[in-house]
Amino acid sequence: MSTETKKYSIGMHPALPPPSGTVGPVRWMRDNLFSSTSNTLLTLIGLYLVYIIVPPFIEWAFIDSVIFGAESRKECLKIMGDDRGACWSFVYKRWGQFVYGFYPVEERWRVNVGFILAALTIAIVLIENLRAKKPLIIAALAFPIISFFLVTGGSFGLAEVPTNKWGGILLTLIVGFTGIFVSLPISIMLALSRISKLPIFSFFATIFIEFIRGVPLITLLFIASTLLSYFLPPGSNFDLLLRVLIMVTLFSAAYIAEVIRGGLAAIPTGQYEAADALGLSYWQSMRLIILPQALKISIPGIVGSFIGLFKDTTLVVIIGLLDPLGIGMAAISTTEWAGLSTELYVFIGLFFFIFCFSMSRYSLHLEKKLHTGHK
Amino acid sequence: MSGIQIQEKKTVTLGSIWRDKKSRGVILQIIAVIGILLFLGNIFSNTVENLDRLGVKVGFDFLDEPANYDINQTLIDYDSSDSHFKAGVVGLLNTLLVAACGIVVATIFGFTAGVLRLSNNFVLSRLMQVYVELTRNIPVLLQILLWHGIIIHSLPVPKKAEAFVEGVFLTNRGVFLPQPIPQEGFGWVWIALFLGIVIAIAFKRYANKIQIETGKLLPAIWVGVSVVIGLPLIVFLLLGTPVEISYPALKGFNFKGGFVVKPEFMALWFALSIYTGAFIAEIVRAGIQSVDHGQTEAAHALGIRPNFTMRLVVIPQAMRVIIPPLISQYLNLTKNSSLAIAIGYMDLVATIGGISLNQTGRALESMGIVLSVYLFISIVISLLMNIYNKRVALVSR
Numbered sequence: 001m002s003t004e005t006k007k008y009s010i011g012m013h014p015a016l017p018p019p020s021g022t023v024g025p026v027r028w029m030r031d032n033l034f035s036s037t038s039n040t041l042l043t044l045i046g047l048y049l050v051y052i053i054v055p056p057f058i059e060w061a062f063i064d065s066v067i068f069g070a071e072s073r074k075e076c077l078k079i080m081g082d083d084r085g086a087c088w089s090f091v092y093k094r095w096g097q098f099v100y101g102f103y104p105v106e107e108r109w110r111v112n113v114g115f116i117l118a119a120l121t122i123a124i125v126l127i128e129n130l131r132a133k134k135p136l137i138i139a140a141l142a143f144p145i146i147s148f149f150l151v152t153g154g155s156f157g158l159a160e161v162p163t164n165k166w167g168g169i170l171l172t173l174i175v176g177f178t179g180i181f182v183s184l185p186i187s188i189m190l191a192l193s194r195i196s197k198l199p200i201f202s203f204f205a206t207i208f209i210e211f212i213r214g215v216p217l218i219t220l221l222f223i224a225s226t227l228l229s230y231f232l233p234p235g236s237n238f239d240l241l242l243r244v245l246i247m248v249t250l251f252s253a254a255y256i257a258e259v260i261r262g263g264l265a266a267i268p269t270g271q272y273e274a275a276d277a278l279g280l281s282y283w284q285s286m287r288l289i290i291l292p293q294a295l296k297i298s299i300p301g302i303v304g305s306f307i308g309l310f311k312d313t314t315l316v317v318i319i320g321l322l323d324p325l326g327i328g329m330a331a332i333s334t335t336e337w338a339g340l341s342t343e344l345y346v347f348i349g350l351f352f353f354i355f356c357f358s359m360s361r362y363s364l365h366l367e368k369k370l371h372t373g374h375k
Numbered sequence: 376m377s378g379i380q381i382q383e384k385k386t387v388t389l390g391s392i393w394r395d396k397k398s399r400g401v402i403l404q405i406i407a408v409i410g411i412l413l414f415l416g417n418i419f420s421n422t423v424e425n426l427d428r429l430g431v432k433v434g435f436d437f438l439d440e441p442a443n444y445d446i447n448q449t450l451i452d453y454d455s456s457d458s459h460f461k462a463g464v465v466g467l468l469n470t471l472l473v474a475a476c477g478i479v480v481a482t483i484f485g486f487t488a489g490v491l492r493l494s495n496n497f498v499l500s501r502l503m504q505v506y507v508e509l510t511r512n513i514p515v516l517l518q519i520l521l522w523h524g525i526i527i528h529s530l531p532v533p534k535k536a537e538a539f540v541e542g543v544f545l546t547n548r549g550v551f552l553p554q555p556i557p558q559e560g561f562g563w564v565w566i567a568l569f570l571g572i573v574i575a576i577a578f579k580r581y582a583n584k585i586q587i588e589t590g591k592l593l594p595a596i597w598v599g600v601s602v603v604i605g606l607p608l609i610v611f612l613l614l615g616t617p618v619e620i621s622y623p624a625l626k627g628f629n630f631k632g633g634f635v636v637k638p639e640f641m642a643l644w645f646a647l648s649i650y651t652g653a654f655i656a657e658i659v660r661a662g663i664q665s666v667d668h669g670q671t672e673a674a675h676a677l678g679i680r681p682n683f684t685m686r687l688v689v690i691p692q693a694m695r696v697i698i699p700p701l702i703s704q705y706l707n708l709t710k711n712s713s714l715a716i717a718i719g720y721m722d723l724v725a726t727i728g729g730i731s732l733n734q735t736g737r738a739l740e741s742m743g744i745v746l747s748v749y750l751f752i753s754i755v756i757s758l759l760m761n762i763y764n765k766r767v768a769l770v771s772r
Binding site: 031032033035039042043046047049050197198199200201204210211213214215216217218219222223226227229230231232233234307311312314315317318325339341342345346348349352353356357360 | 400404408418422497499508513516520711713716717724728732745750752
């Protein structure tokens with residue numbers, strides 16, 4: 001009776017491990033990868049796609065590539081020998097231009113300080129639960145102004161740097177951030193006008209928004225480069241960058257206005273009525289009740305527009321401003337680096353991807369955090 | 376209320392007018408109108424003065440002058456002695472062509488990626504996620520340039536090109552395809568095609584009626600497809616194949632004959648489709664997810680098979696959510712096609728707004744034309760969308 005099984009009273013038997021094949025990686029693979037013939041086929045096709053794209057790309061971009069020690073494409077090819085990889089040397093050689101454009105080398109510290117201030121501003125805006133909010137907010141408002149004076153120069157004993165020397169990532173950031181921050185107040189006004197009960201206001205706001213949204217940005221940039229000088233008083237000479245900034249601001253204002261309008265539409269009528277019942281004036285009710293809620297809902301959408309705008313800053317290259325793409329195109333049109341277009345586009349693409357992807361992740365995070373309502 | 380009080384007291388002061396909501400609204404609007412008119416008037420007088428000072432004429436007479444430039448892809452007959460107006464029409468047709476082709480392919484990409492993104496298959500859903508995130512977060516201009524670069528640099532020159540399939544050559548001057556040239560009598564084939572479509576629609580209606588009355592399913596799709604394809608084919612064969620095929624043949628440095636798809640067009644088409652497809656994928660995903668899971672479960676409980684559940688229950692409900700943003704993506708694609716100018720595809724912006732503008736110096740008129748065409752397109756599309764939205768709007772009890 002040595003093999004007699006131990007007896008348990010009813011319901012006291014300890015849980016047995018599940019049969020093999022119903023849990024763990026095997027089960028997971030069976031469920032998610034090989035659940036049916038067609039699914040298996042799709043998995044294999046997918047894996048094959050990964051196999052033909054990823055290893056060759058890694059080999060091209062990293063293993064066989066050349067970064068240092070080449071002065072021209074020819075030298076790159078010499079170093080690489082038979083393995084044809086990417087030649088990143090031009091990025092390395094012209095890194096300064098990619099970041100600052102043709103900003104004078106001895107003045108670049110000003111841009112660096114500006115970058116640091118911008119980073120601090122962003123940190124203040126993004127990091128939640130900071131103590132001493134008020135001085136920090138004042139700092140966040142002051143930093144962009146300080147950066148502006150630093151980068152343009154011409155005052156406080158700093159040498160003036162004309163805007164046609166600006167370029168590279170500096171230019172992208174200036175166009176992107178000016179576009180978004182200057183356009184915010186304009187877009188709030190536009191959204192309020194558009195839903196206003198006063199017909200003239202909503203009429204003009206609608207016309208403006210629909211006009212801007214109906215035409216491609218590139219035509220607006222052409223207007224900035226060719227037509228805007230016609231519209232301004234004779235003799236006034238506007239700098240091209242400023243004209244572009246005006247157009248980009250109006251462009252993003254129209255798009256953000258639509259986002260905010262969506263936010264305003266999502267506020268229940270009861271909120272408007274409650275504000276009226278409290279005897280608040282129009283501006284009081286907007287400032288204290290409606291806009292805080294509407295803007296909160298709109299933030300993910302505004303970040304989305306910002307990502308769009310940031311990507312669209314590349315279009316300035318078509319009207320001759322030297323953003324990173326323009327700098328790179330100038331580089332690969334020289335005899336030393338001719339023919340490196342793929343490397344250039346991949347490099348610039350990576351730059352934009354890092355920026356835009358992290359912003360879109362942040363917007364997702366915000367969306368979750370701000371979702372305080374019941375659902 | 377306050378209006379009545381004013382009438383009773385009859386003391387209309389500036390303050391009381393300002394405090395009254397209605398009259399204040401009127402005042403504000405009058406101020407706004409005056410402000411906007413002053414602004415526009417100022418711009419107008421500036422423009423007139425500037426044009427006067429520069430000695431630039433205003434008018435659309437330049438449209439009749441010969442354009443004096445070539446366009447590398449034309450859908451209608453065009454040569455450099457034709458007018459600027461015709462050049463603009465060629466450009467507009469090129470814009471519409473790439474937009475239409477892009478919309479078709481972007482929709483296919485987007486729906487495929489959006490549905491696969493939700494599939495249980497881990498590898499595929501991750502792959503689609505990578506596709507969506509990668510293309511959405513890289514500027515479309517860069518993608519256009521990248522594809523153009525790949526086509527120009529990695530495809531062989533025409534001399535070294537080998538036939539991909541019989542008569543098809545992939546070269547860096549474009550893709551050369553055999554072109555069927557319709558001969559006399561080909562018109563009957565078109566008529567047969569039209570008839571086939573009419574019959575297919577009629578049969579589909581009949582099949583629906585039968586299904587509603589008796590529950591019997593007629594193979595409407597198969598009948599429709601075979602009629603639409605078969606009828607023209609029979610007519611075509613009966614007429615003795617009235618088509619001559621022109622094969623591309625290497626002459627000198629390039630192919631002659633056949634039909635060529637230019638690399639600029641391909642790059643633009645590819646890039647726009649892939650870029651917009653990623654956005655459409657997200658829209659489709661959101662649309663499908665917006666359909667309550669109970670719908671799927673109910674369909675399964677009724678014994679409807681999974682693919683039919685998708686086709687007959689989920690997708691129709693998701694479409695209401697999908698269509699409006701989908702249309703605005705189509706509009707975006709059309710507007711983004713203006714980036715053609717970066718790779719030298721001659722669209723509306725590159726012809727009228729580019730070369731014609733530079734040749735004639737008529738910046739105001741040229742940009743005016745370009746802007747109004749784009750506005751016209753987007754207004755038409757948004758009107759159609761409004762009609763659709765009204766039709767599918769959820770009727771709540």
